[in-house]
Amino acid sequence: MIELVSELLKIDEEFLDELISLGGEGIKRCYQCGSCTATCPLSEDGIIPLRKMIKYSQLGLKEKVLENLTPWTCYYCGECSDTCPKDADPGEIMMALRRYLTTEYDWTGISKRIYHSKTFEVMASLVLALLTLGLIYLLHGPVVTDKVDLETFSPVRTVEIGGHVILVVLSALVISNLYRMYKFTVGDSAKRVPLSRKLSEFFKTVPVHFLTQLRFRKCGNRIPWIKHLILVSGYASAFILFAILLRWTLTNEIYPITNPLRILGYYSSAALIYVSLDGIIGRIRKRERMHLHSHSTDWMFLILLLLVGLTGLLVHLFKYLGMAMPTYLSYSIHLALVPPLLVLEVPFAKWAHIAYRPFAIYFQKLKELGEGGV
Amino acid sequence: MFELPKPVLVLGGGIAGIQASLDLADQGIKVYLVERSPSIGGRMAQLDKTFPTLDCSSCILTPKMVSVARNENIELMTYSEVLEIRGKAGEFKVRILKKPRYVDTEKCTGCMICMEKCPSKVPSEFNEGLGERKAIYIPFPQAVPLKATIDKEHCLYFREGICRVCEKFCPAGAIDFEQKPEEVELEVASIIVATGFFLDDPRKREEYGYGKYENVYTSLEFERLLSSTGPTKGEIRRRDGKEPKKIAFIQCVCSRDLKSNKYCSSICCMASVKQAILAKEHLPDVECTIFYMDLRAFGKGYQEFLERAEREFGIKYIRSKPAKIEEDPKTKNLIVTYEDTTSTKFEKEEFDMVVLAVGMKPNLLKWLPFEEQEFPEIGDYSDPVSSKIDGIFLAGTVSGPKDIPDSVSQASAAAMRASVIAYGGGV
Numbered sequence: 187m188i189e190l191v192s193e194l195l196k197i198d199e200e201f202l203d204e205l206i207s208l209g210g211e212g213i214k215r216c217y218q219c220g221s222c223t224a225t226c227p228l229s230e231d232g233i234i235p236l237r238k239m240i241k242y243s244q245l246g247l248k249e250k251v252l253e254n255l256t257p258w259t260c261y262y263c264g265e266c267s268d269t270c271p272k273d274a275d276p277g278e279i280m281m282a283l284r285r286y287l288t289t290e291y292d293w294t295g296i297s298k299r300i301y302h303s304k305t306f307e308v309m310a311s312l313v314l315a316l317l318t319l320g321l322i323y324l325l326h327g328p329v330v331t332d333k334v335d336l337e338t339f340s341p342v343r344t345v346e347i348g349g350h351v352i353l354v355v356l357s358a359l360v361i362s363n364l365y366r367m368y369k370f371t372v373g374d375s376a377k378r379v380p381l382s383r384k385l386s387e388f389f390k391t392v393p394v395h396f397l398t399q400l401r402f403r404k405c406g407n408r409i410p411w412i413k414h415l416i417l418v419s420g421y422a423s424a425f426i427l428f429a430i431l432l433r434w435t436l437t438n439e440i441y442p443i444t445n446p447l448r449i450l451g452y453y454s455s456a457a458l459i460y461v462s463l464d465g466i467i468g469r470i471r472k473r474e475r476m477h478l479h480s481h482s483t484d485w486m487f488l489i490l491l492l493l494v495g496l497t498g499l500l501v502h503l504f505k506y507l508g509m510a511m512p513t514y515l516s517y518s519i520h521l522a523l524v525p526p527l528l529v530l531e532v533p534f535a536k537w538a539h540i541a542y543r544p545f546a547i548y549f550q551k552l553k554e555l556g557e558g559g560v
Numbered sequence: 561m562f563e564l565p566k567p568v569l570v571l572g573g574g575i576a577g578i579q580a581s582l583d584l585a586d587q588g589i590k591v592y593l594v595e596r597s598p599s600i601g602g603r604m605a606q607l608d609k610t611f612p613t614l615d616c617s618s619c620i621l622t623p624k625m626v627s628v629a630r631n632e633n634i635e636l637m638t639y640s641e642v643l644e645i646r647g648k649a650g651e652f653k654v655r656i657l658k659k660p661r662y663v664d665t666e667k668c669t670g671c672m673i674c675m676e677k678c679p680s681k682v683p684s685e686f687n688e689g690l691g692e693r694k695a696i697y698i699p700f701p702q703a704v705p706l707k708a709t710i711d712k713e714h715c716l717y718f719r720e721g722i723c724r725v726c727e728k729f730c731p732a733g734a735i736d737f738e739q740k741p742e743e744v745e746l747e748v749a750s751i752i753v754a755t756g757f758f759l760d761d762p763r764k765r766e767e768y769g770y771g772k773y774e775n776v777y778t779s780l781e782f783e784r785l786l787s788s789t790g791p792t793k794g795e796i797r798r799r800d801g802k803e804p805k806k807i808a809f810i811q812c813v814c815s816r817d818l819k820s821n822k823y824c825s826s827i828c829c830m831a832s833v834k835q836a837i838l839a840k841e842h843l844p845d846v847e848c849t850i851f852y853m854d855l856r857a858f859g860k861g862y863q864e865f866l867e868r869a870e871r872e873f874g875i876k877y878i879r880s881k882p883a884k885i886e887e888d889p890k891t892k893n894l895i896v897t898y899e900d901t902t903s904t905k906f907e908k909e910e911f912d913m914v915v916l917a918v919g920m921k922p923n924l925l926k927w928l929p930f931e932e933q934e935f936p937e938i939g940d941y942s943d944p945v946s947s948k949i950d951g952i953f954l955a956g957t958v959s960g961p962k963d964i965p966d967s968v969s970q971a972s973a974a975a976m977r978a979s980v981i982a983y984g985g986g987v
Contacts, residue, residue: 217816217853217854218853218901219812219853219880219881219901220879220880220881220898220899220900220901221880221881221882221883221898221899222883223883223899223904223906224880224882224883224884224897224898224899224906225883225884225897229899229906230906232906233899233904233905233906235899235904237899237901237904238904269767269883271812271816271817271818271819271881272818273818
């Protein structure tokens with residue numbers, strides 16, 4: 187009996203060590219005063235139980251952590267970390283928990299390897315980039331050097347097929363991971379909620395939070411939210427230009443400066459470059475709370491983003507300057523960077539929050555409905 | 561071979577310094593008791609009641625203060641400061657500055673007429689700034705010595721060359737504006753440092769609004785409100801004169817906090833429980849809530865006291881460190897935001913008074929060979945009264961946060977150790 191009890195009371199040290207290696211070293215310092223939960227500006231609209239999450243982590247209650255959506259509802263304004271009397275840094279603990287949950291939602295095991303091995307992360311990105319370069323080398327059309335002929339060098343059809351392959355792979359991974367997230371967090375608790383209600387809640391929550399991260403607006407000062415919004419609009423413009431309107435953007439045609447496509451392209455590059463550069467500088471200077479600690483995955487994401495933005499701008503410049511070879515080269519590099527950014531970051535690493543954050547709000551709602559709360 | 565003992569210097573006239581002086585003097589040792597304020601008594605004199613027995617604080621303290629004044633072996637040097645300590649155990653040389661009181665203490669009878677007549681009002685230190693005293697004053701009615709002192713900084717005569725009203729009205733003719741500071745050098749065998757504590761600045765936790773919101777008080781301020789010698793004569797009133805209906809006590813302000821003091825100030829839990837009980841005794845309908853992280857009832861009868869507060873007086877305990885306090889600009893009431901950690905609930909609760917249990921810091925002066933502002937290191941943990949310097953002993957809260965019984969015990973122990981050196985041993 188005594189043995190059984192001690193077995194039950196044993197703290198899952200491995201789980202704790204994993205959280206600490208992901209940035210949650212403050213967990214051991216916390217003495218559960220609750221000032222983080224009460225400080226959180228979002229708690230005003232419904233408690234964000236930060237302290238409880240830390241308690242679960244301290245006790246090694248993996249299941250409790252897995253079924254909880256709290257980390258995704260934190261946008262890291264850092265006010266809790268500023269007031270914490272023990273410098274346990276609850277904001278960073280939530281960050282560590284988001285990293286942990288990302289690795290747990292992913293069924294392939296790739297995410298775990300990315301988060302726990304810098305070498306794996308760098309190698310995987312390199313391999314994907316080189317593979318894409320190899321494909322470009324094999325599949326590119328004739329190289330015309332007397333003028334810029336991108337359409338011949340890179341037939342739209344081929345790029346489209348590549349794009350579709352990425353889209354299918356990506357969707358399959360993201361959807362299956364989201365399904366696992368649903369299983370862990372909502373599980374059976376929303377059984378009684380009718381499908382129509384589930385759908386209506388989906389449309390009420392996911393699109394708006396996906397596009398705007400609306401709740402982030404309430405966190406401390408609004409500047410990080412505005413920067414994030416600019417970044418999202420940059421992605422959205424890039425998506426419109428290169429996924430939907432590829433036929434009009436992957437072209438030899440020289441557009442006048444007033445052309446909306448050209449303007450949107452500039453906006454997109456500016457947004458990506460500005461926000462990713464701002465993030466990199468912030469993390470080097472460590473002025474803001476959210477930039478004090480950086481995991482290798484944070485750097486990788488920002489660097490890939492910046493490089494994609496910069497090379498995109500280069501392709502455009504060389505094309506408009508009529509420099510054929512530089513255009514093709516920068517275009518190839520630009521294209522080679524896209525798979526690591528999309529295929530690695532979206533389902534397995536930092537960018538996974540693009541899906542988990544809006545869905546967390548949705549799932550939270552389902553849980554509440556299931557428990558008959560609202 | 562019998563030798564007369566050498567004198568001992570005791571710094572600080574609070575309960576620890578008083579106890580040490582009495583114990584030394586009763587052994588036939590000459591004691592110089594140096595106190596920087598006009599009266600001995602220290603923090604204990606400011607307290608209304610003591611925990612866990614709710615005894616009247618001054619009823620215990622005042623007889624001891626009087627004994628000090630009457631003891632022939634104690635030379636009381638109030639309103640005096642140490643300038644320098646030289647030498648070593650057995651033969652310290654200490655320079656002391658006797659500040660001028662501008663009152664001839666031989667003549668002053670403590671009739672207090674001067675205090676009535678003096679036109680210059682000053683916030684009272686004894687009442688933690690809540691009430692006023694005059695520029696000529698006796699800090700509190702039980703002061704020892706019961707002699708008036710002119711506070712040069714606020715006296716109209718010293719500032720503007722006018723007034724001299726006290727001089728006109730003093731029936732004993734004790735006022736002497738010509739007094740000069742005096743320096744004396746003492747030779748002592750050993751020194752007991754019993755300089756006590758001050759409360760840290762609660763503005764370090766600006767989210768609690770101390771100094772900004774008029775109904776946020778420190779624990780010592782609230783103690784003065786409870787006391788019949790206090791600014792409200794023992795009536796609990798807010799600054800606007802209103803009687804509070806709901807009082808919140810917040811523990812661990814500037815204690816157990818890496819942003820101010822890491823350590824636990826040890827007495828605040830019990831002090832707040834005591835104050836909550838006293839508040840209930842004064843105002844039976846008042847609601848008292850204590851916000852705590854851990855309730856530390858470390859002494860004899862303390863746990864029982866804390867439970868009695870809940871059972872008998874209906875004091876509410878909430879396990880939480882509140883995140884912030886906001887003021888309702890109209891009512892001046894205070895809204896406390898906190899997470900009740902036992903039920904994981906986010907709450908905003910309105911109180912009309914908040915008392916911050918602020919952490920202790922040691923009163924260390926720059927001439928003491930200790931690192932300023934931090935509790936001095938004890939020489940050896942199996943010898944908790946000795947400092948790192950031979951012949952200098954520590955007593956009371958200057959060596960670490962502690963309650964009255966522990967301060968008194970340490971004072972007696974320090975007196976014993978100091979007496980060994982006074983008799984020529986132990987060096």
